[in-house]
Amino acid sequence: xxxxxxxxENLRILRESAEYNQQSIARFLGVDQSLISKIEKGERSIxxxxxxxxxxxxxxxxxxxxxxxxxxxxxxxxxRCSDLSPDDMEVICIINKIALNSEFMSGLLxxxxxxx
Amino acid sequence: xxxxxxxxxxxxxxxxxxxxxxNSPIDIFSLVxxxxxxxxxxxxxxxxxxxxxxxxxxxxxxIAINSAMSLGRQRFSLAHELYHLYYDKNMLAICSKKxxxxxxxxxxxxxxxxxxxxxxxxxxxxxxxxxxxxISGKLSLDDVIRLGQYFGVSHKAMVIRLKENPYMDxxxxxxxxxxxxxxxxEMLGFDSxxxxxxxxxxxxxxxxxxxHQADQLLKENLISIGKYxxxxxxxxxxxxxxxxxxxxxIID
Numbered sequence: 194x195x196x197x198x199x200x201x202e203n204l205r206i207l208r209e210s211a212e213y214n215q216q217s218i219a220r221f222l223g224v225d226q227s228l229i230s231k232i233e234k235g236e237r238s239i240x241x242x243x244x245x246x247x248x249x250x251x252x253x254x255x256x257x258x259x260x261x262x263x264x265x266x267x268x269x270x271x272x273r274c275s276d277l278s279p280d281d282m283e284v285i286c287i288i289n290k291i292a293l294n295s296e297f298m299s300g301l302l303x304x305x306x307x308x309x
Numbered sequence: 310x311x312x313x314x315x316x317x318x319x320x321x322x323x324x325x326x327x328x329x330x331x332n333s334p335i336d337i338f339s340l341v342x343x344x345x346x347x348x349x350x351x352x353x354x355x356x357x358x359x360x361x362x363x364x365x366x367x368x369x370x371x372i373a374i375n376s377a378m379s380l381g382r383q384r385f386s387l388a389h390e391l392y393h394l395y396y397d398k399n400m401l402a403i404c405s406k407k408x409x410x411x412x413x414x415x416x417x418x419x420x421x422x423x424x425x426x427x428x429x430x431x432x433x434x435x436x437x438x439x440x441x442x443x444i445s446g447k448l449s450l451d452d453v454i455r456l457g458q459y460f461g462v463s464h465k466a467m468v469i470r471l472k473e474n475p476y477m478d479x480x481x482x483x484x485x486x487x488x489x490x491x492x493x494x495e496m497l498g499f500d501s502x503x504x505x506x507x508x509x510x511x512x513x514x515x516x517x518x519x520x521h522q523a524d525q526l527l528k529e530n531l532i533s534i535g536k537y538x539x540x541x542x543x544x545x546x547x548x549x550x551x552x553x554x555x556x557x558x559i560i561d
Contacts, residue, residue: 277403278355278357284352285403288371291373294519295348296365299367302526305529
């Protein structure tokens with residue numbers, strides 16, 4: 194598993210590639226912006242709860258987020274993501290979860306095809 | 310920006326792939342069910358978003374539509390998301406409710422959606438026919454409603470598309486855009502479903518590949534019943550887990 198610094202770096206990469214600013218992430222999580230800044234620098238650890246929420250916002254598996262060095266993802270957003278409201282961000286999380294589940298199920302199904 | 314001729318060609322190509330001709334109105338919701346590995350999610354997304362599309366590493370894809378919008382607008386939104394699916398290299402698209410807004414790819418997707426649902430040749434044909442009956446030789450509000458109904462798109466999408474049409478009186482565009490047409494459409498004898506959102510219980514649903522995947526995994530004993538139910542509930546299919554009220558004999 195990555196240390197605080199590694200996880201913080203992952204979160205920064207994902208946040209910046211989706212063009213969210215620290216403020217919008219803080220608003221979404223209901224915390225102060227300074228905490229987001231500290232988490233990204235690895236000065237503070239992140240709670241499991243916050244980690245799960247951010248993983249679904251970025252459409253990542255939490256396990257990947259804490260174990261692997263992520264690459265930036267490009268996305269096409271009609272908005273500046275920083276302008277999205279916390280409610281909009283919740284919607285993105287919900288849809289991302291469905292997409293992640295579909296990928297997860299594909300992995301399992303590919304597994305049985307390989308075994309046969 | 311990709312030029313309009315290319316977007317028109319892409320729209321025609323996709324119609325062909327779906328097995329549709331170049332002129333008729335299409336039932337886009339049923340057509341997308343033929344796209345392999347696509348899951349379609351209906352979810353009320355509030356005031357700002359119209360839809361999202363997500364492409365996965367393993368070839369799965371998800372299109373989500375804001376089900377709180379009118380049915381006509383949802384059809385447009387689905388056509389818009391198809392552009393992201395086929396022609397956007399990004400893996401995720403988050404789309405605004407405002408038509409013609411935002412980045413270049415969003416504008417392209419809007420033009421593509423309009424061409425896909427409202428084929429150019431057929432629109433010109435019908436607009437010419439309808440405007441013949443008017444002294445002005447231009448389309449009346451009622452004609453615009455008739456066109457919107459024929460192609461199954463929202464009034465706004467129809468007016469925006471007609472902006473550059475020779476049969477449209479350009480002075481009337483703003484007026485037509487600002488007019489609520491539900492009542493007028495009913496008075497013309499049309500069903501007004503196009504201007505309404507889906508019923509509340511249908512606003513949360515997932516269809517397509519996702520449901521099939523969960524079913525296959527359960528049949529193969531790769532997931533427990535608990536996990537199966539969890540997967541379905543995450544995708545708002547409590548009806549498949551608990552059954553639906555009023556299930557029973559329906560003569561079909």
